[in-house]
Structures are given as structure tokens and as C-alpha cells.
């Protein structure tokens with residue numbers, strides 16, 4: 001039986017897609033929200049470190065699975081097929097909520113300069129560095145909406161580098177743990193400006209959900225008490241409550257369909273029983289995260305755009321970014337581990353911008369709790385990798401190690417990209433994404449600068465042995481993947497306009513990390529959520545003026 | 551420490567090897583369940599398992615705290631080879647032959663017949679990628695070593711539900727209270 005026609009299809013129930021589904025269904029549009037994963041919660045993998053979204057030794061806890069999914073990655077001069085639990089797959093997640101079910105939940109607003117990187121720093125050879133087609137001021141109300149509707153704890157008034165805001169964060173910040181207290185004092189002695197990290201976790205009960213129990217297992221896990229705020233326990237249930245939104249889980253969208261004139265008419269997808277189906281709609285919003293959104297557009301071809309939707313200028317899949325993580329470790333004589341989760345409590349933005357000779361920078365924060373298996377590779381250079389010495393380090397230092405880390409704002413690179421592999425297909429026969437390219441060397445330069453700062457902070461805090469962990473040149477993406485469907489004013493150098501609408505197809509939108517022109521020196525999710533609201537607002541206005549109705 | 555490979559704690563504590571070792575069972579504490587005398591391995595042969603177990607013990611030796619053998623790391627590996635790590639079965643089969651080849655070249659005897667320090671030396675050769683033995687012309691001894699090393703670490707420091715870390719030995723060693731139970735310990739209000 002044919003599926004009933006709806007107003008809007010949203011592909012992907014993650015950070016961006018969850019917000020769009022709620023906004024459109026509340027505005028009265030009928031919506032089908034497609035998600036290839038399923039509803040998952042704490043019970044699925046509880047506190048199993050080996051099957052989490054941070055350590056994937058025995059698989060991804062929250063998808064995708066190794067049986068049905070594949071990507072192709074570049075290794076030297078070879079193409080290799082990689083399963084989702086391997087690093088080179090560049091995974092985020094595949095479940096209701098996408099990355100937001102199991103994330104670390106840091107809730108950053110980008111700074112005004114992050115939207116104007118080219119104006120601030122000029123050209124950079126080998127990079128497609130550009131300004132966003134919108135400003136921080138444009139996005140500010142939408143950040144606020146994300147903070148209040150999904151739930152953020154924090155206090156930006158303690159961060160002198162925080163961008164201006166109309167309203168405070170809705171929940172008070174979490175108190176510092178031991179690491180936070182020690183590092184804060186040290187940062188103040190060095191003249192820096194430490195503050196409690198903003199978090200998409202309930203510091204008090206909020207949104208009908210309880211307050212956080214500060215457990216050991218947060219990043220990479222679903223919350224046992226539902227205190228972590230994702231789209232799966234906020235905006236998506238709200239979308240469902242309107243009665244206008246249907247969620248179709250375990251449904252993999254294979255292709256966007258078009259009419260003769262090249263307007264989107266719906267999607268072809270495989271349902272939970274692997275049956276091919278069609279869903280028609282007046283408009284389609286793609287929010288599958290940076291790799292999968294690009295793959296879907298590239299797999300959706302038409303006489304008018306034979307290289308894939310939105311790809312007549314060859315920008316879809318380009319500029320894949322993530323974050324070059326950098327930082328340092330320190331061993332302390334005192335016990336630093338207090339078992340108070342999620343662990344990361346203190347941050348500073350002293351080095352996001354204004355660093356002599358560098359184009360940008362990144363925030364620094366103490367790390368989330370390191371679980372026992374993860375800790376087995378946390379060693380100073382030259383340490384034993386096995387044997388009694390390794391075991392003894394594990395035993396003596398587990399509670400004495402502290403780490404300060406941060407995400408380098410990367411310089412976009414045109415050749416860091418997602419393409420369609422000509423050979424390899426997934427379980428459903430859909431051609432898979434192929435990843436290639438590498439970071440810009442300037443990212444590594446910034447990484448070394450920030451690692452120095454992190455090490456200096458740890459020393460000031462009393463670490464007796466320290467070592468740095470600067471990034472390498474490998475391809476970026478992963479959990480913070482972004483940039484593959486860049487927004488811009490010029491159709492020749494971007495995929496969508498400033499509202500996430502494809503330049504060439506007026507009823508096809510993107511609303512996820514793919515839109516990011518640059519990815520900030522911050523974890524990206526709050527910006528993705530804000531963009532979800534921003535894109536939705538535009539769609540609602542266009543809908544009112546009936547331009548989008550078919 | 552100079553112990554012979556075969557002399558390391560011959561009297562292993564028996565335990566429940568099968569799947570579905572639930573939390574309730576674990577809460578009963580140390581050594582409470584009996585393994586059936588039947589073949590305990592899903593993939594490995596008995597000689598393979600004994601050799602591999604000796605390697606895991608080299609990677610995480612017992613001292614004042616239990617080592618890989620006490621923690622049942624071999625059971626983790628065997629079980630994963632029947633499941634998530636099934637693509638590694640051939641590498642293990644070949645690699646274990648290679649380990650004996652290397653110890654034969656170095657000491658004229660099999661790995662299990664070697665003294666503790668001799669075994670350690672074999673492990674170092676494997677790790678360096680310079681191990682001698684015909685098998686290592688086909689596969690890299692370093693990659694095989696890393697595989698066993700990583701799997702042993704996962705077995706020892708991961709969740710007991712996968713067959714290793716029996717009785718939470720590694721969490722006890724690190725001083726972490728486990729399991730975390732909603733309403734108790736870490737889940738109290740703070």
C-alpha cells in the first residue's frame with residue numbers, strides 16, 4: 001500500500017533533524033522523520049566500555065552496526081573498506097537522537113569571529129577559508145531557543161570571551177570536581193579566565209526529567225536516569241505529541257526523488273523489513289550528518305544535476321571538517337580522580353582567537369572521565385605497553401592523571417572530501433561513502449600551540465610529569481564532522497543558501513553539521529541545533545507564503 | 551620473577567564460562583560457580599588456548615593483584631573469536647604457530663616450555679616486528695602482537711560480561727566500585 005503523501009520529510013533524527021521535525025510539525029506541517037537506527041536507551045549497553053560510542057572495540061553501542069554498513073577510506077595509496085567501529089569509518093551515530101543520545105553534551109555557542117574567519121584572518125593557501133553567510137547575531141536567538149528547549153546548564157557570565165546573549169542559560173552550572181578546582185586555581189594564577197563548562201545535562205530537574213547523578217559513564221553512553229538532554233528525549237517527543245509527525249525507524253533513505261523540473265518529490269527508502277518503499281512530500285530536509293547527508297545528495301541524480309543534487313559546481317562532500325584534538329597530560333602526586341562525572345567541568349576560551357601568528361585556536365577543558373580500558377593507552381612517550389610496568393602504571397596512576405584538551409578550529413580543505421565509491425555497496429545495495437584527503441598543516445601548528453598552553457596549565461596546577469598530545473595530519477571528521485554542504489551566497493562556491501536551501505532545488509534543504517562553513521574552536525552540536533531552528537524558521541515562512549506547496 | 555610458563559598457577563579458579571553471566575551472579579562474589587569439565591572453548595583448540603593464555607599472562611602478569619590468567623582473559627578472546635572478532639580467527643591460528651616458531655628459533659623449545667624470562671624475550675621479539683619464524687614472512691609479528699595485546703587489555707579492563715575481568719578484578723585493582731547501581735553508590739544525589 002502506498003504511503004500517504006506528507007508535507008515534509010526529514011532524513012535523520014539527530015541533532016539537526018530532531019529540531020526540524022519538531023518545528024515543522026508544531027507549525028502544522030505533516031512530517032515523516034526517517035531514522036536508519038532505532039530507539040535506544042541505557043538498557044541496551046548500560047555501562048559497557050567496550051561497546052560504547054567512545055570506545056568501539058566490540059562495536060558501536062548506538063550504531064551503525066558492522067554487519068550492514070561500510071565505508072571506503074584512503075590508506076596510503078590504497079582504498080580500503082572499513083566497518084563502522086573502526087576509526088577510519090569516521091562515525092558519529094545511528095539511532096533516535098543521533099549523536100545526542102550518547103554525546104559528552106558540551107553546549108557551546110560559537111564566537112562571532114567563528115562566523116567570519118576569512119574577514120578576521122584573511123586568505124590561507126591550501127584552504128577554502130570563508131565567512132559564513134550569516135552572523136553570530138543572526139543565530140543568537142536560535143542558540144537561545146536550543147538552550148531553553150533542549151536544556152543547557154552553565155553560566156556564561158563567568159566567561160569574559162563569551163559572545164553576547166539576551167538570556168542566561170536556563171540551568172545553573174555544575175560545580176567543579178577535583179580536577180576542575182585545581183585547574184581553575186592554576187588558570188587564575190596564570191591570568192587566564194576559567195569558567196564552568198556549559199552542558200546539555202540537567203544540573204537541576206528540567207523538562208520533566210531528573211537532575212544528573214554525575215556518574216562515571218557519560219560520554220559515549222546513554223544516560224541511566226535520562227538527565228542528559230538530547231533530541232530523542234526533548235524535541236522529538238514534542239514533535240510526536242503534535243500528532244503531525246510520524247517517526248519511521250530502521251528506515252534507510254537511499255535516494256531523493258525528483259520530478260522532470262528537478263524539484264524534490266520525496267524519497268526512496270528501505271523499511272525495517274528491507275523492503276523498498278516510496279514516501280512523497282512537498283519538501284525534503286536532509287539531516288543525516290556531514291558524511292551521510294553528502295552521500296545522500298551525491299546518490300540522488302537527475303538529468304539537470306547528473307553529478308548529484310546540488311553538485312553542479314562540485315562542492316557537495318567537499319571541506320569535510322571535524323576537530324584536530326590537542327592537549328596534554330599530567331601526573332599529579334595527589335589523587336585527582338574523585339569519581340564525580342561526567343568529569344569535564346572547567347574550560348577556558350583565552351586561546352580561541354587573538355593568538356599571535358595563528359588563524360584562530362580553540363577552547364581548552366579538562367577531559368571526561370577516562371575509563372579503565374581507555375586508560376591503557378594513556379602513557380607518557382616511551383612507556384611500557386604491556387607487562388608488569390604497564391600494569392603497575394595502571395594501578396598507581398589511574399587516579400593521578402589529569403588531562404587538558406581542546407578542539408582546534410580547522411582550516412577547511414577542498415580535497416578533504418566525501419565521494420561515492422564506484423564499487424562498494426552497503427547491505428541494501430546503496431553505494432557507500434568514500435573518504436579521502438587530509439587536514440591543513442596550519443591545524444597542526446595551532447594544535448602544538450594549544451598543547452603547549454595545556455601543558456603549562458597542568459604544570460602550574462602541580463603536575464610532576466607532563467607530556468603533550470598534539471594532532472597529526474590525518475583526515476578529519478568523526479564525531480564532530482561538518483562542512484560538506486557548505487552554505488553561502490554564491491552558488492558557484494557553496495551548496496545551499498544561508499537558509500540551508502539548495503541553490504538549485506528550492507524544496508530541498510540541509511539542516512545539520514554539513515552546513516558549517518567553518519567548525520569553530522568548539523564542539524559543534526549546539527550550533528547544529530541552532531541551525532535546525534534557523535532553517536525551520538525559513539521553511540515555515542516560505543510555507544506560509546505557499547511557495548513550497550506543490 | 552622467574553617462573554616457568556607451565557608452572558604459573560596450574561590450579562586455576564574455575565568459573566562460569568558461558569554467556570549470560572548476569573549481574574546477580576557476579577554479586578555473589580569470588581569463585582562460586584563451577585565450569586563443566588567439557589570442552590570450554592568455542593574456537594580455540596586446547597593447545598592454542600594454553601599458549602595464548604600464557605601470552606596474555608605476559609601482557610598482564612599476576613603480582614599482588616590478579617593477572618590475565620586469573621581474570622579469564624582467554625575466555626574473552628575465545629568468545630569474541632566466535633563472535634565480533636571472527637575475522638581474526640585465521641590470524642590467531644597462524645600467529646600462534648608463529649609464536650612457537652620464534653621460541654624454537656630462540657630457545658629450541660615451544661613457548662609453553664620456556665621459562666618466564668624466555669617467554670618475555672619472545673614477546674619482545676614479536677612486538678619489535680623482528681621475530682624469526684616462517685609464519686612471519688606472511689603476517690607481521692608486530693601486528694599479531696598488537697592484536698593479542700589489545701584484546702588482552704580489553705578482556706582485563708572491560709566489562710566482565712564478555713568473559714574477562716572475572717569478579718571485576720581490574721576495577722578492584724583500580725579502586726573503582728562496580729557495578730554502578732541506579733539508586734546506590736554513584737547514583738546517589740550529589
Ligand SMILES: Cc1cc2nc3c(=O)[nH]c(=O)nc-3n(C[C@H](O)[C@H](O)[C@H](O)COP(=O)(O)OP(=O)(O)OC[C@H]3O[C@@H](n4cnc5c(N)ncnc54)[C@H](O)[C@@H]3O)c2cc1C
Nearest residue numbers: 012014016036094098099104105106253288512513523525
Ligand atoms: C561520543 C560522542 C560525544 C560527543 N560529544 C559532544 C559534545 O560534548 N559536544 C558537542 O557539541 N558534540 C558532541 N558530539 C557530536 C554531536 O553528537 C554531533 O555534532 C551531532 O550529533 C551532529 O548532528 P547532526 O544532526 O549533524 O547528525 P547526527 O546527530 O549524527 O544525526 C544524523 C542522524 O541521521 C541518521 N541518518 C543518516 N543517514 C540516514 C539515511 N540515509 N536514512 C535514515 N537515517 C539516516 C543517522 O542514523 C543519525 O541518527 C559527540 C558525539 C559523540 C558520538
Ligand code: SF4
Nearest residue numbers: 212213214215218223
Ligand atoms: S553524568 Fe549525569 S547526564 Fe551523564 S550519564 Fe551520568 S547521570 Fe546522566
